[in-house]
Amino acid sequence: MGVIESMIKFLKLSSFQKALNFCDLFSPIEDCEELNVFELNNRVSFEDVFSKFSLPLSNRSSVDGFAVFSEETFGASENTPVLLKLLGEQRVNDSPIDIEKGGCVRVATGSSLPGNSDGVVMIEHAKVSGDFVEIYKPISYFENVLKKGEDFMEGSVLINKGKRINFRDSALLAAAGFEKVKVYRKPRVAIISTGDEIIPYKEEISISKVYDANGPLIVNGIKNYAEALFFGIVKDSKKDLEEKFEYALENCDCIFISGGSSVGERDYIEEVIKNFGEIIHHGFLVKPGKPLLLGKKNNIPIIGFPGHPLPVMIHLNLVGISVLKKLGGDKNCYPKSDKGILGEPVFSVPGRVDLVMGYRKNNFIIPLLSKSDYISLATKSEFIIKIPEDREIILEGEEVEIYLWD
Ligand SMILES: Nc1nc2c(c(=O)[nH]1)N[C@H]1C(S)=C(S)[C@@H](COP(=O)(O)OP(=O)(O)OC[C@H]3O[C@@H](n4cnc5c(N)ncnc54)[C@H](O)[C@@H]3O)O[C@H]1N2
Numbered sequence: 001m002g003v004i005e006s007m008i009k010f011l012k013l014s015s016f017q018k019a020l021n022f023c024d025l026f027s028p029i030e031d032c033e034e035l036n037v038f039e040l041n042n043r044v045s046f047e048d049v050f051s052k053f054s055l056p057l058s059n060r061s062s063v064d065g066f067a068v069f070s071e072e073t074f075g076a077s078e079n080t081p082v083l084l085k086l087l088g089e090q091r092v093n094d095s096p097i098d099i100e101k102g103g104c105v106r107v108a109t110g111s112s113l114p115g116n117s118d119g120v121v122m123i124e125h126a127k128v129s130g131d132f133v134e135i136y137k138p139i140s141y142f143e144n145v146l147k148k149g150e151d152f153m154e155g156s157v158l159i160n161k162g163k164r165i166n167f168r169d170s171a172l173l174a175a176a177g178f179e180k181v182k183v184y185r186k187p188r189v190a191i192i193s194t195g196d197e198i199i200p201y202k203e204e205i206s207i208s209k210v211y212d213a214n215g216p217l218i219v220n221g222i223k224n225y226a227e228a229l230f231f232g233i234v235k236d237s238k239k240d241l242e243e244k245f246e247y248a249l250e251n252c253d254c255i256f257i258s259g260g261s262s263v264g265e266r267d268y269i270e271e272v273i274k275n276f277g278e279i280i281h282h283g284f285l286v287k288p289g290k291p292l293l294l295g296k297k298n299n300i301p302i303i304g305f306p307g308h309p310l311p312v313m314i315h316l317n318l319v320g321i322s323v324l325k326k327l328g329g330d331k332n333c334y335p336k337s338d339k340g341i342l343g344e345p346v347f348s349v350p351g352r353v354d355l356v357m358g359y360r361k362n363n364f365i366i367p368l369l370s371k372s373d374y375i376s377l378a379t380k381s382e383f384i385i386k387i388p389e390d391r392e393i394i395l396e397g398e399e400v401e402i403y404l405w406d
């Protein structure tokens with residue numbers, strides 16, 4: 001490739017927003033598996049899950065105390081307690097017993113309320129005296145009671161299709177009696193590291209070699225969202241790359257490749273993607289990661305990450321994981337963002353988005369200055385600060401948007 005061709009390649013840089021919207025080009029893989037309720041964390045529900053019964057199934061006491069007819073406690077006080085006959089005990093695993101006016105029943109937290117009783121006096125506000133209980137405090141109608149169906153009603157949607165199930169959701173599903181739930185199958189991702197200089201950790205390092213950091217970075221980074229299939233390190237050879245691509249396209253739902261995305265003599269990735277599918281965008285108005293390459297074949301996303309590990313980390317977090325969430329059925333696929341106040345000024349070049357590592361100190365956002373070739377600073381960062389394309393400087397005290405690491 002000549003100098004002019006190389007220059008022309010990057011004349012048309014796309015707005016970074018287009019990279020953030022890359023996930024919109026794909027649809028979820030409509031394929032599922034059934035998982036036990038113990039294995040659901042971080043998986044995406046394949047269906048609307050409806051409750052088969054109401055919870056609680058009956059009116060239940062929220063406290064340890066005495067179930068009563070609430071109106072019979074009106075006027076009770078420390079000096080003039082109301083006296084109610086102790087009719088028995090209703091434990092959590094007992095079937096409801098009866099209660100009559102002028103009486104009360106000892107209940108535990110979670111017990112069904114006996115008969116038509118409509119409130120529970122806490123044990124702290126009562127005292128057993130022989131066959132009677134002295135009530136020292138009045139309660140209102142249904143005080144200290146969780147009413148039947150108050151938590152959720154029979155037939156209501158517990159989890160929507162496309163929701164990423166968290167550990168709290170798994171408790172809800174278990175309480176509702178679900179042993180198994182259908183979830184989207186995780187997309188299978190082919191991960192390829194490229195470069196003649198890239199070596200696996202088993203080999204001896206030398207000045208002309210670089211250990212493969214991007215392989216483990218991508219494999220670990222996507223585990224929550226995908227099945228990661230590491231295809232290994234491929235030399236800068238079009239033939240070798242094409243072979244891996246062909247296999248990956250037949251067996252995987254997505255391809256993530258790092259290195260060789262720029263405009264050098266041996267940067268073949270664009271050409272290889274073109275041979276098998278289509279290029280959507282190559283080159284973005286963003287720092288770092290300008291040569292980011294986004295392509296696809298039908299519903300198979302292909303991302304060519306620039307070789308330096310820092311842009312891989314950033315764009316895996318912002319673009320790669322979003323695409324995997326989309327394929328995996330997640331309705332909420334954009335990166336998590338937040339806002340904060342800058343504690344130090346940060347500088348940029350107008351016309352491009354700058355993505356700067358940052359951390360929080362005394363509730364202020366502090367930028368960590370780094371070059372694309374740094375790896376170490378990223379591990380100290382807590383998030384990524386976004387400097388929009390129309391800003392040259394953002395001053396201390398101004399609000400900035402931050403993207404959270406996944
Ligand atoms: N003439 C130009 N040169 C470059 C441009 C440009 O616009 N014009 N863009 C620069 C930018 S920005 C970036 S980013 C890099 C990206 O280049 P490539 O995607 O082609 O990546 P490589 O050249 O293959 O590698 C860059 C760098 O990263 C190291 N690397 C690669 N893979 C790994 C890995 N798996 N683990 C660890 N380190 C890796 C590689 O050894 C290189 O040092 O292009 C600029 N050049």
Ligand code: MOO
Pocket residue numbers: 286287288289290291306308311372373
């Ligand atoms: O875009 Mo590159 O990642 O700055 O060196």
